[in-house]
Structure formats: structure tokens, C-alpha cells
Amino acid sequence: MKWFSFGLGVLCIIYAGLYFLGLLPVDFWQSTIDLVIGREPDAYYQIVPTETAGxxxxxxxxxxxxxxxxSRWPLKRGQDNG
Structure with missing residues (x-):
């Protein structure tokens, strides 16, 4: 569990760093979904800023x-607190 939390935390911080540096596509999640689903070829979309972009x-x-x-929190299994 600690390794999973640590890895997920590092990935989130890397994502945030890339986001603030402007190195991600305008709509990262839509671009990720487009890799799997695929959209119409030669289709153009207008980029419109949103209120929640930041x-x-x-x-x-x-x-x-x-x-x-x-991931740094000390977790102890199988012990009662009473």
C-alpha cells in the first residue's frame, strides 16, 4: 500500500509540474481518450478556455x-487500539 501511494503521489506531482510548465496538451484527458477511441480524421476543434482551467x-x-x-504514514495491521 505504501509503494502504491508513493508511486501515485509522484505521478500526480509530475503531472502537476508538467501542467504548470505548459507541457501538456490543452485538454490532456480528452487527448488520452482520443488515443483509445479515436475521432474523425482531419477534424478541427476550437480551443476555448474554461473557468476551471487552473x-x-x-x-x-x-x-x-x-x-x-x-505513503509516509505509519500503518500497523492487525492491532487493536483498545
Missing amino acids: YEGLLALSLGVVFLAL
């Missing part, structure tokens, strides 16, 4: 910090 990077950064904190 929150995606902050959300990824905060999730990364939370997952890294969880």
Missing part, C-alpha cells in the same frame, strides 16, 4: 502531496 493542476498537486503523506 484547478486541474492544483488538484493534481494537492492529491500528490496527500498520497505522499499517506
